[in-house]
Amino acid sequence: MQYSHSNRGIDVVWFKRDLRIRDHTPLANALSRGRQVLLLHIYEPTDLAHLTTSNRHLTFRWQAWTALCKEVRALNWPVQTAVLHAPALDVLKYLHEVSGIRALYSYQETGLAHTFIRDQAITRWVRINEIPWHEQRQQAIYRGLKHRKKWANDWHNTMRGGLTRASPGPNLERFEVPEWPPGWACVETPHVTHCNDPGGCGPFQKGGEREARRYLQTFFEGRVKGYRRQIGRPLESRKSCSRLSPYLAWGCLSMRQVYQTFQNADVPRAKMDLKAFGSRLRWQGHFIQKFESECRIEFESVNRGYADFPYHGTPESLAAWKEGKTGIPLVDACMRCVINTGYLNFRMRAMLVSFLTHHLDHPWQAGVEHLARCFLDFEPGIHFSQFQMQAGVTGINTIRIYNPVKQSMERDSEGLFIREWVPELAKMPIEYLHSPWTQPPMERLWSGLDLTYADPIVSVESAGRAAREKLWKFKKTNAVREEATRILRIHVAPSSLD
Known part of the structure; x- marks a missing residue:
């Protein structure tokens, strides 16, 4: 039996990354x-099987949804909640059959190809069934945007707008939730159905609005002090960085909430730290918009001129990189840290991608899913854009080839981070810690140190030099230059091109 949305049925609020x-x-x-x-929140089978999904993502979502439902009950809102494991379209079809759907409400999701295909199928279905789908844009992100002429102004206007307050209307009434088909109702956190979950011992940040507000509050109450100086350091940044990214990625906070809290912040002796933090807020929206404008970059380089770029990485070096067993201490420490905690500061993430694509000579596609699974704050719009930027295949950005030994000496000079995550080197003298291969063999043999740490799988100096020559040469090709011009026209505001 089909119900008319005009006189009866339920209104469904579909929570995704919000x-x-x-x-x-x-x-x-x-x-x-x-x-x-x-x-309604749905764990879809296609999502559980996707190679960017990990159990840490599913757990974070479960924690956030559980906290949301608990707060709704505390507020005594006369609504029903449901968390299901089934294809979203099947859920909506079933609801419409047994209860009738009067209207569907949701945010537009900046997701992956499979979620966009799902949304297209749902769009066709709601039109056929005359069900209004009220899809709201998030933070001035436009699907398929072809230029940036007014985008920055739209973003700022959105950030300065009033915060939306949800409150039950006078006509709201309680109702019986339908009985779900067998296997749909979730009673515990689902798990991925592929075999590539990174595992990790934790601790991981916990999901939920309350946790998000706690991080937001403690950051602007004092943790922001030192942000500018420590943002590039893998150990200190764990405290001095905001750590808000998982809550933005999974929607426990809106960017507007963060922006307005930043604008109202008054932290003594932290003016430059606040300025440095504020300068990064719009970049989040910029990269998400870039992805929405050209969603093909989930699979291919934004600059098509790099389609034939030659790579010669081996399966063995890729496996060593994924496992944190390259023999380069800072690279291995960073990989082991992000596998086990889900967090790594931006500079060290960039270094991991640089080492993979430049020193080990692998295409960015070889590692993009692995780090997506590792990052608790995996945000598709940022992840694929940044991966390509750090891999040097955009044609418009400065080519950065991070020297992991130099980064180690500058960003972890005392070796505290390395010693924590590479215990094989816990007793290594500091003069050799950043490059253990420089310790004389006999000295190492007679020192009584752990000898299980691997020798480096590549020469940092020679591999970096070869990558630099290859990248700069390729960047000058006509195909890359023509694509770079096209990219600037789409993704950069006209005033920036003058």
Whole structure:
């Protein structure tokens, strides 16, 4: 039996990467307009099987959804909640058959190809069934945007807008949630269905709005001091960086909430730190917009001129990089850290990608899914754009080839981070710690040190030099230059090109 959306049925708020109740426009609209409202979160089989998904993502989502439902109950909102494991379209079809869907509310998701294909299928279905789907844009992100003429102004205007407050309307009433088909209702955190989960002993940051607000509060109450100086250091940055990225990636906070908190912050003796943090906020939206404008970059380089760029990396070197067993202490420490905790500061992430693509000579596609699984804050719009930028295949950005030994000596000069994550080197003298291969063999043999740490799988100096020559030569080709011109026209504001 089909129900007319005009006179009966439920209003469904579909939560995806927006797991919060504050500053949530689709939720606020459904509560004010609806009569019977279902708050819905779905673990889809295609997502559990996707090679960018890891169990840490699923756990974070579960924690965030559980916290959201707990708060909804505490507020005594007359709504129903459901978390399901099934294809989203099947869920909506079933709901429409047994209860009737009056309207569907959600944010547009900056997701992967399979989620976009799903959204296209749902769009066709709601049109056929005459169900309004109120899709809200997030932070001035436009699908398929062809230029940036007014984008920066739109972003700033959105950030300065009022925060949306959700409140039950006068017509809201409780109702019976339908009985779900067998296997749909989730009673515990689902797990990935592929065999490439990174595992990790943790601790990982916990999901939920309350945790997000705690990180936001402690950052602007004092942790921001030292941000500018310590942002590039793998150990100190774990405290001095905001650590808000997982909460933005999974929507426990909106960027508007963060932006307005930043604008109102008054932290003594932290003016330059606040300025450095604020300068990075719009970059988050910039890279997400870049991905939405050219979503093909999930699979191929934004600059098509690099389609034939030659790589000669071996399966053995790729495996060593993924496992943190390259013989380069800082590279291995960073990989082991992000596998086990889900977090790594930006500079060290960039160094990992640089080492993979430049020193080990692998295409960025070889490592993009592995680090997506490792990063608790995996955000597709940022991840694929940044991976290509650090791999040097955009044709518009400065080519940066990070020397991991130099980075180690500058960013972990006392070796505290390395000793924590590479225990094989815990007793290595500091003069050899950043490059253990320089220790004379006999001295190492007679020192009584752990000898299990691998020799470097590549020469940092010669591999870096070869990569630099190859990248600069390729960047000068006509194909890359023509593509670079096209990219600038689409992704850079006209004033920036003058």
